[in-house]
Amino acid sequence: MKFAFPIPAGLNVTLRTLAFSLLSGLSATSVAGAWPVLEHPQHARIEPIGDQLRLNGTPMRISRVLTALPVSALATHYRKVLGKPLADAEAGGAQVLAQGRGDFFITITIQPQPEGGSEALVAVADSQAGHPALARPIGLALPANSTLISDLESIDGETASRQLVIANAHGLRTNLDHLSDSLAQRGLHPDGPPLAGREASLVQAFRGASGEARIVLVRREATTHAVLTLLSRRP
Known part of the structure; x- marks a missing residue:
């Protein structure tokens, strides 16, 4: 079984720029409850990233x-598909298009590929459906005074993945011990000793009957960032 994270190259840009689209307040007409469907370029290869x-x-x-289209041509295609109003800007070396359609927000991040051609990461978010879930429990005890930076979930067939990114002032070992105890309550235990990086960092893998987990800890300027990836098998 392989981890579904790290997420594909370029998706981090999409996730960051999604916040821009959610705050942009753009409006457009759409059919209530129907997810927007966009027309992609001819001969393009479409790769869905997770079912949910x-x-x-x-x-x-x-x-x-x-x-095979260059970034400029691909951006022109999606500008025509989306129509107006449309937010259009460069972010992180990528061309980003964002548009609101009723309860939905569309973000398209376009960037060149090293071997030629380009890729677009098309994200559609149902912000209305997300409101009731913003305060949902994490289901995992975090170290005291931790800040949850992001919470990404993916369901792909019978595999469910969740990635939490947190930050706090505790040291690497304190974070590792606390999160290890939390994972033990889920039946996940260390798979070998932690691996120490060249800088102030630790990586620990976990396994159990219910799935797998991985913790990546990095400490810089008196702050520790922890990336906890959980992979579980759906019943």
Whole structure:
């Protein structure tokens, strides 16, 4: 069994820029309850990323579109498909298009590929459905005074993945011990000793009957960031 995270190259850009689209307040007409469907370029390869995704409680659908078109031509295509009003900007070396359609928000992040051509990561978020889930429990005891930076969920067939990114002032070992105890309550135990990186970092893998987990800890400037990835088998 392999981890569903790290998420594909470029998706981090999409997730960051999604916040921009959610705050943009753009409006457009759409059929209530129907997810927007976009027309992709001819001969493009479409790769859905998970059957179901949630970012900080917001349901999402994300697809990776690979095409021989250059970034400029691909951006022109999606500008025509989306129409106006449309937010159009560059972020992190990528071209980002964002649009609101009723309860839905669309973010398209376009960037070149090293071997030529370009890719578009098309994210559609149902912000209305996400509101009741914003305060849902994490289901895991975090170290005291931790800040939850992001919460990404993915369901792909019988495999459910969840990635939590947290930050706090505790040391690496304190974080590792606390999170290890929390995972033990879920039946997940260390799979070998933790691996120490060149810098102030630790990586620990976990296994159990219910699935797998991995903790990546990095400490810089008196702050520890923890990336906890959980992979479980759905009943």
